[in-house]
Amino acid sequence: MLVFGDSLSFHGPDGAHPADDERLWPNVAAAGLGGAADLVAGIGWNARDAWWSLTGDPRVWADLHRVDAVLFAVGSMDTLPSPLPTYLRIGLRYLRPDRLRSAVRSAYRIAQPRLAVATRGRPAVLPAHLTVHYLDRAVTALRAVRPELPIVGMLPSVHRAASYGYVHTARAGAVDAMTAWAARVGVPLLDLGEVVGPHVLGGHGNPDGMHWGWAGHRAVGTAMAELLVPRLGAVGT
Numbered sequence: 406m407l408v409f410g411d412s413l414s415f416h417g418p419d420g421a422h423p424a425d426d427e428r429l430w431p432n433v434a435a436a437g438l439g440g441a442a443d444l445v446a447g448i449g450w451n452a453r454d455a456w457w458s459l460t461g462d463p464r465v466w467a468d469l470h471r472v473d474a475v476l477f478a479v480g481s482m483d484t485l486p487s488p489l490p491t492y493l494r495i496g497l498r499y500l501r502p503d504r505l506r507s508a509v510r511s512a513y514r515i516a517q518p519r520l521a522v523a524t525r526g527r528p529a530v531l532p533a534h535l536t537v538h539y540l541d542r543a544v545t546a547l548r549a550v551r552p553e554l555p556i557v558g559m560l561p562s563v564h565r566a567a568s569y570g571y572v573h574t575a576r577a578g579a580v581d582a583m584t585a586w587a588a589r590v591g592v593p594l595l596d597l598g599e600v601v602g603p604h605v606l607g608g609h610g611n612p613d614g615m616h617w618g619w620a621g622h623r624a625v626g627t628a629m630a631e632l633l634v635p636r637l638g639a640v641g642t
Contacts, residue, residue: 491530563606568614
């Protein structure tokens with residue numbers, strides 16, 4: 406299966422791990438189905454990044470000839486508070502000299518939780534209607550190429566991250582918008598809030614309050630495999 410993901414797909418309780426780590430949820434899901442996962446992901450990726458990867462990465466085009474399912478495991482980062490516009494926030498990495506970049510990034514990390522509280526989590530990284538827009542474009546494109554290919558997605562996860570001031574006001578609207586879209590186009594969604602919420606909110610995941618421990622990865626991987634089982638029969642796997 407081909408997985409478009411964000412850092413939740415490759416961060417464990419102690420940081421980032423190689424994509425082939427068997428404890429990561431995509432590999433847990435794939436193992437439960439007797440297959441393998443090919444992860445295409447990046448830190449902070451949202452639905453727009455998944456669309457850009459689908460349309461711009463030749464490795465993805467090659468994968469589409471042979472995969473049995475596509476998973477859009479994005480949407481969680483879309484809902485995070487983004488006090489700075491995305492292009493400015495991402496652009497901090499390009500500041501020079503190095504000392505200036507380090508100082509500005511440190512200042513922003515200090516200001517971000519305070520700004521998230523002050524603005525009540527608005528704006529989010531990506532508005533819900535744009536999350537739906539890019540997911541819909543991606544699904545439409547995939548069905549034009551391989552109409553029989555099973556496609557599934559995820560509803561946004563939850564967090565208790567001090568770095569975002571414990572604010573997550575955009576999630577509810579994103580859940581509603583994504584649920585309505587998924588019902589309209591026939592894309593099953595795994596509810597991460599239901600599957601991994603107690604794990605995260607109970608403080609059992611990564612100390613950052615956002616990423617998951619290995620128990621969370623097992624829960625998500627197992628639930629995703631269960632969601633996929635009846636759909637993979639459509640492609641004879």
